Amino acid sequence: MNNWKHMLNYVVLTIAAIISVFPFIWMIVSATNKSVDVTAGRLLPGNQFVQNFHHLLERAELGTALINSAKISVITTVLALLIASLAGYGFEIFKSKFKDIVFNILLLSMMIPFAALMVPLFKMFGTITQTVPAFGIDTHTAVILPTITTAFLIFFFRQSTKMFPKEILEAGRMDGLTEFGIFFRIYIPTMKTSYAAAAIITFTSSWNSYLWPLVILQTPENQTIPLLISNLGSSYAPDYGMIMTAIVIATLPAALIFFIMQKHFVAGMMGSVK
Amino acid sequence: MIPAKANQHLYLAKNSGRKLRMKKGLIGWSFIAIATILICLFYFYPMIQALIMSFHSGNGLNQTFVGLDNYVRLVKDPVFLTTLKNTVIYLIIQVPIMIILAMFLSVLLNNKKLRLKGVYRTAIFLPCVTSLVAYSVIFKYLFGQDGIINLFLSKLSLISEPIPWLTDPFLAKIAIIIAITWRWTGYNMIFFLSALQNVDESIYEAARMDGASSVQQFFRITVPMLKPIILFTSITSTIGTLQLFDEVMNITKGGPANATMTISQYIYNLSFKYTPDFGYAATVSYSIVILIIFFSFIQFRVAGDKHE
Numbered sequence: 001m002n003n004w005k006h007m008l009n010y011v012v013l014t015i016a017a018i019i020s021v022f023p024f025i026w027m028i029v030s031a032t033n034k035s036v037d038v039t040a041g042r043l044l045p046g047n048q049f050v051q052n053f054h055h056l057l058e059r060a061e062l063g064t065a066l067i068n069s070a071k072i073s074v075i076t077t078v079l080a081l082l083i084a085s086l087a088g089y090g091f092e093i094f095k096s097k098f099k100d101i102v103f104n105i106l107l108l109s110m111m112i113p114f115a116a117l118m119v120p121l122f123k124m125f126g127t128i129t130q131t132v133p134a135f136g137i138d139t140h141t142a143v144i145l146p147t148i149t150t151a152f153l154i155f156f157f158r159q160s161t162k163m164f165p166k167e168i169l170e171a172g173r174m175d176g177l178t179e180f181g182i183f184f185r186i187y188i189p190t191m192k193t194s195y196a197a198a199a200i201i202t203f204t205s206s207w208n209s210y211l212w213p214l215v216i217l218q219t220p221e222n223q224t225i226p227l228l229i230s231n232l233g234s235s236y237a238p239d240y241g242m243i244m245t246a247i248v249i250a251t252l253p254a255a256l257i258f259f260i261m262q263k264h265f266v267a268g269m270m271g272s273v274k
Numbered sequence: 275m276i277p278a279k280a281n282q283h284l285y286l287a288k289n290s291g292r293k294l295r296m297k298k299g300l301i302g303w304s305f306i307a308i309a310t311i312l313i314c315l316f317y318f319y320p321m322i323q324a325l326i327m328s329f330h331s332g333n334g335l336n337q338t339f340v341g342l343d344n345y346v347r348l349v350k351d352p353v354f355l356t357t358l359k360n361t362v363i364y365l366i367i368q369v370p371i372m373i374i375l376a377m378f379l380s381v382l383l384n385n386k387k388l389r390l391k392g393v394y395r396t397a398i399f400l401p402c403v404t405s406l407v408a409y410s411v412i413f414k415y416l417f418g419q420d421g422i423i424n425l426f427l428s429k430l431s432l433i434s435e436p437i438p439w440l441t442d443p444f445l446a447k448i449a450i451i452i453a454i455t456w457r458w459t460g461y462n463m464i465f466f467l468s469a470l471q472n473v474d475e476s477i478y479e480a481a482r483m484d485g486a487s488s489v490q491q492f493f494r495i496t497v498p499m500l501k502p503i504i505l506f507t508s509i510t511s512t513i514g515t516l517q518l519f520d521e522v523m524n525i526t527k528g529g530p531a532n533a534t535m536t537i538s539q540y541i542y543n544l545s546f547k548y549t550p551d552f553g554y555a556a557t558v559s560y561s562i563v564i565l566i567i568f569f570s571f572i573q574f575r576v577a578g579d580k581h582e
Contacts, residue, residue: 016379017394017398020397021397026412083312087306087310091305094298099302109313111570113562115537116320116321116559116562117316117320117321119541119552120320210406210407215545230407233410240415244412
């Protein structure tokens with residue numbers, strides 16, 4: 001009886017694992033096959049990857065999109081981490097009643113859906129375009145600015161700061177460090193793990209973000225990877241091999257970061273619940 | 275003399291203490307300032323703008339005040355009602371299925387005797403690595419008329435002709451629900467798994483001694499223990515589903531005949547695809563805000579009531 005149950009356990013988990021992994025395998029295999037073979041249902045790896053890659057380069061501005069996405073994601077991550085950790089640290093270390101009220105109001109912004117923000121934000125950047133075109137519509141600045149501050153990250157860093165040993169603060173003050181000196185010289189190096197977790201979350205969500213870039217970016221030279229894939233995916237006579245090659249390349253950075261830092265990723269997710 | 279001097283001393287000390295506190299307070303604010311300003315500028319200010327816009331109508335920059343006209347139009351708009359219905363269907367079917375599945379898988383994975391635990395966990399979590407656009411395009415092809423799912427089913431002789439997954443209004447919704455469940459179950463499972471690892475094993479031993487079956491153990495011990503996680507995952511999934519956009523946009527484009535279109539996509543279409551009507555789009559967007567508040571409130575109430 002017990003043995004039978006144990007077997008069932010394995011069977012269910014194996015089915016779940018196969019369903020989870022199958023689309024990946026199909027994606028990778030299809031990237032190495034001709035479009036005709038993909039539609040014929042071929043599930044064995046082929047030798048067409050280089051060919052598909054060439055088609056992709058001819059068809060789309062892959063390099064530009066990769067550079068754009070990388071640039072946007074890196075800048076977003078650096079700024080988001082700096083701003084959110086400063087605030088999370090500030091709310092926890094310099095606690096006061098009034099600051100707690102402000103903190104709770106900021107948390108409310110987590111309930112605001114992006115769909116409700118996109119129209120007024122688009123109008124706002126439309127107005128900015130008229131005076132400072134470098135910050136307006138169809139610029140990467142406009143993609144980055146609204147996304148660098150999230151209440152979630154501030155909350156995350158405040159929770160992490162609770163575990164930061166306060167004696168070190170006093171020691172730093174004794175040594176004559178300024179408050180910002182303590183933050184940059186002591187806090188940041190001590191909290192490396194929290195920063196790593198926050199960086200993974202922010203980088204992947206920025207790398208994958210679709211709706212806001214779709215709204216604000218217009219010219220092909222500025223487009224990001226998700227926009228490029230979405231365009232390729234909506235073509236009428238799709239070259240499956242080529243599109244799957246693009247998706248593999250787009251998924252690679254996030255997947256690599258995930259596998260290298262799997263532990264931090266999970267720790268970061270859990271940190272947000274505590 | 276002496277008391278006066280002591281007083282003065284006290285006053286000085288008090289004064290410098292206050293100054294110090296003032297100074298510390300100011301430094302504290304300087305840590306918080308940038309984040310607070312940016313959140314006000316990019317979240318709260320646009321929300322107020324959207325509210326003002328919802329009382330206006332017109333094309334582009336020519337806006338005139340129309341009072342509650344947009345809201346009257348909203349409750350009569352058949353497209354909005356369809357998108358509302360679709361979004362709620364996704365929500366009440368997909369979220370419970372996914373949460374139950376995630377909880378079920380996490381209990382299976384938490385089995386002490388299980389081998390290859392890490393392999394199973396990584397495999398089930400893997401879908402979270404993909405971007406929403408990328409997996410949507412993959413699922414669009416998997417579910418296509420000549421896609422691999424139809425190919426398999428016909429090779430297994432389960433179907434005689436291809437199933438119109440993405441062109442039938444009902445099946446298209448099913449396809450989207452399957453896709454979202456694939457992408458997010460592993461993500462939610464991780465929360466359950468970490469919570470289960472903190473549960474004291476001796477409770478289960480005591481239950482077993484009392485003759486509780488594993489089904490009873492699941493409903494009497496595991497589910498009550500996981501209640502905070504169930505609440506957390508349901509609320510985050512609800513907020514996510516109410517904003518559903520990327521998947522629908524890339525799998526079905528909202529079709530066939532608006533059968534899969536969500537509220538977010540309707541807002542996008544109203545503002546950027548059709549002749550732009552920002553005022554009405556802002557009105558529609560407030561419906562999502564209200565839905566999020568409504569469903570979060572219900573979930574808190576349901577979880578809270580059981581607690582008493």
